[in-house]
Amino acid sequence: MNKNITQNAKNTNRTDLAIENPIKGLQCLERGECFSITEIVIDTDELGAKIGKSKGRYVTLETKYSNRFEQNFEPNFEIDYAETVEELSGEIKKFIPNEGLVFVVGLGNNDITPDSLGPKTANKIFATRHLKDENADFFENLRPVSVLSTGVLAQTGIETAEITEAICKKLSPSAVVIIDALVCSDISRLGKTIQISDAGIAPGSGVKNSRKQLNTKTLGTPVIAIGVPTVVDIHTIIKSYTDIEPDMENMMVTPRDIDKLIDKASDLLANALNHVFHPDFSIEEIKNLTGS
Numbered sequence: 001m002n003k004n005i006t007q008n009a010k011n012t013n014r015t016d017l018a019i020e021n022p023i024k025g026l027q028c029l030e031r032g033e034c035f036s037i038t039e040i041v042i043d044t045d046e047l048g049a050k051i052g053k054s055k056g057r058y059v060t061l062e063t064k065y066s067n068r069f070e071q072n073f074e075p076n077f078e079i080d081y082a083e084t085v086e087e088l089s090g091e092i093k094k095f096i097p098n099e100g101l102v103f104v105v106g107l108g109n110n111d112i113t114p115d116s117l118g119p120k121t122a123n124k125i126f127a128t129r130h131l132k133d134e135n136a137d138f139f140e141n142l143r144p145v146s147v148l149s150t151g152v153l154a155q156t157g158i159e160t161a162e163i164t165e166a167i168c169k170k171l172s173p174s175a176v177v178i179i180d181a182l183v184c185s186d187i188s189r190l191g192k193t194i195q196i197s198d199a200g201i202a203p204g205s206g207v208k209n210s211r212k213q214l215n216t217k218t219l220g221t222p223v224i225a226i227g228v229p230t231v232v233d234i235h236t237i238i239k240s241y242t243d244i245e246p247d248m249e250n251m252m253v254t255p256r257d258i259d260k261l262i263d264k265a266s267d268l269l270a271n272a273l274n275h276v277f278h279p280d281f282s283i284e285e286i287k288n289l290t291g292s
Helices: 045-051 081-093 117-122 129-134 160-171 234-241 258-277 283-290
Strands: 002-005 026-031 035-042 056-063 102-107 145-151 175-183 193-197 223-233
Touching: 035 045, 035 081, 056 081, 081 193, 081 258, 081 283, 102 117, 102 160, 117 145, 117 175, 117 223, 117 258, 145 160, 160 175, 223 234, 223 258, 258 283
Parallel strands: 102 145, 102 175, 175 223
Antiparallel strands: 002 026, 026 035, 035 056, 056 193, 193 223
16 A cells, blocks of 8 residues: 655654655555565655655565564464565565676675674575586576675775675676665664665665765666664664753664574575575575575
8 A cells, every 4th residue: 555654754863774764745655464564765866865865766674573583483473484585585576687697795794793784694695606607507597696795994995885896897797786784763673674775875874984885876787785774873762762862972782682683684684585586496495505
């Protein structure tokens, strides 16, 4: 159904989620069985400027259960894990071309747990491009996929955008899928929300460490950004529950069980992506191959 968002954006709250910066009159489409799914289309630069987002489609999937992305659901909640992966796969598939090489890029720092979603997800993606190159006939049913964890500037001395652009020029992928941890403004969304967008991404923007953008314009190919919020800043939390304007130093807050959250979220994203790329594999076969 169509939903007309009527509330005004709270521009003072730091967030990567388009759904948390609504403005009056913005049209949304709602759907979903395993997830509550909201699709927002920002079709002009002017509209994007009002909520601080780039022009594009933003699909937000919010879980309907309390244990985030756990496979063991509450007893009274009858949703199968395979159905969850199928629904997420279906949403991702709408953004990705049907043919051609897909380049999956995991952003973030594997040594910092809240920032490790990208590399941990990338580590569970089936890299198949080399197999297709070596024996195209034998592996004809596999889609060519390349995977990279870029690390961060402090580790490599190289901007993520520089690495990704250079590889895109060499591989000429039909699409780039970028996985990254996000920042939200509503603590109830931590680890319980997935955002998919074709608007690209500015690494580190949510924590005020923005680097060069990765999008269709900079990479020359469709860019699909997928992320899960893993942190919220304490000023936003205080302003959400009180009328007090914080005068303390700001800091990022993450859930106590962030290690489990990252493991489960990376499993779900990787299983869904592998299913999109290789639909001939069942969800159970994909889980066995990824060890999730």
